[in-house]
Amino acid sequence: MSALSPHAASDLASSHPLLRPWLARPYPAVMGILNVTPDSFSDGGRFNAPDRAIEQARGMIAAGADIIDIGAESTRPYTGAEPVTAEEELARLKPVLPAIVALGVPVSIDSMKSRVADFALEQGAAIANDVWGLQRDPAMAEIVAAHGAPIVVMHNRADVDPGIDIIADMLGFFARSLDIAAKAGIPAGNIVLDPGIGFGKTAEQSMIALARLGEFARFGLPLLVGASRKRFINSVVTSEPQQRLGGSIAAHLIAAQRGAAIIRAHDVAETVQAVRVAASIEALG
Numbered sequence: 001m002s003a004l005s006p007h008a009a010s011d012l013a014s015s016h017p018l019l020r021p022w023l024a025r026p027y028p029a030v031m032g033i034l035n036v037t038p039d040s041f042s043d044g045g046r047f048n049a050p051d052r053a054i055e056q057a058r059g060m061i062a063a064g065a066d067i068i069d070i071g072a073e074s075t076r077p078y079t080g081a082e083p084v085t086a087e088e089e090l091a092r093l094k095p096v097l098p099a100i101v102a103l104g105v106p107v108s109i110d111s112m113k114s115r116v117a118d119f120a121l122e123q124g125a126a127i128a129n130d131v132w133g134l135q136r137d138p139a140m141a142e143i144v145a146a147h148g149a150p151i152v153v154m155h156n157r158a159d160v161d162p163g164i165d166i167i168a169d170m171l172g173f174f175a176r177s178l179d180i181a182a183k184a185g186i187p188a189g190n191i192v193l194d195p196g197i198g199f200g201k202t203a204e205q206s207m208i209a210l211a212r213l214g215e216f217a218r219f220g221l222p223l224l225v226g227a228s229r230k231r232f233i234n235s236v237v238t239s240e241p242q243q244r245l246g247g248s249i250a251a252h253l254i255a256a257q258r259g260a261a262i263i264r265a266h267d268v269a270e271t272v273q274a275v276r277v278a279a280s281i282e283a284l285g
Contacts, residue, residue: 031263061104063269070105084177117143128140134151136195141186145185153193155200190283195223210254223262248271
């Protein structure tokens with residue numbers, strides 16, 4: 001199980017220092033999901049109280065999370081998410097972010113707003129995670145460049161179109177995002193690509209993106225995959241989000257085999273165990 005494509009592995013020395021140790025390992029890093037929101041698709045409302053959010057972060061770190069990804073606005077990949085202002089997003093973050101940063105594990109800020117990303121990076125967050133791949137907020141790329149932080153560039157679409165070639169759409173999207181990043185002065189070694197499983201895609205398109213993940217190796221950049229509890233699993237075996245652990249693990253192991261360097265998951269302990277056991281077995285083959 002290789003965490004990097006051969007091309008990306010050859011560029012390891014140019015990667016951001018925060019990313020480099022994870023990319024050198026034979027199994028993916030695990031990013032634990034922490035939603036301090038009332039309406040996220042899987043765990044909305046569970047961790048929007050500051051004490052519960054901080055305790056959940058501690059638990060994920062104890063379970064082996066390499067990164068804590070904190071989001072204060074639901075970007076649920078279906079209908080029903082309520083957009084919030086930057087002020088509301090910041091109000092949700094301020095009581096929890098400093099305490100979670102102080103736990104000592106790198107924190108990623110999951111936001112599509114440059115103002116929120118700027119605040120979080122100033123408060124000690126180490127990574128920006130933009131679900132619109134630098135293509136929604138015109139100031140996002142400049143903010144990320146100014147902080148010198150790694151950035152997760154995720155593919156997204158405003159509308160689902162079953163008739164398109166989803167891989168071609170993703171390749172074009174990433175090319176545009178990388179052009180924006182380059183013009184803003186973000187080094188290539190700071191960029192992680194995310195296929196955006198479930199976002200702007202049918203269930204079949206999400207599975208195609210996973211099956212053909214290796215095609216994104218042409219960019220020579222590390223890949224992050226977040227298939228955790230996503231609805232495509234329900235299209236294979238009928239299930240509610242909390243019943244999708246098996247499907248999540250299956251998708252993430254496939255992603256790791258196809259080059260994912262980071263796995264974003266709700267169920268941290270189970271995901272850490274799965275990727276490390278799989279890598280240990282493959283090492284003996």
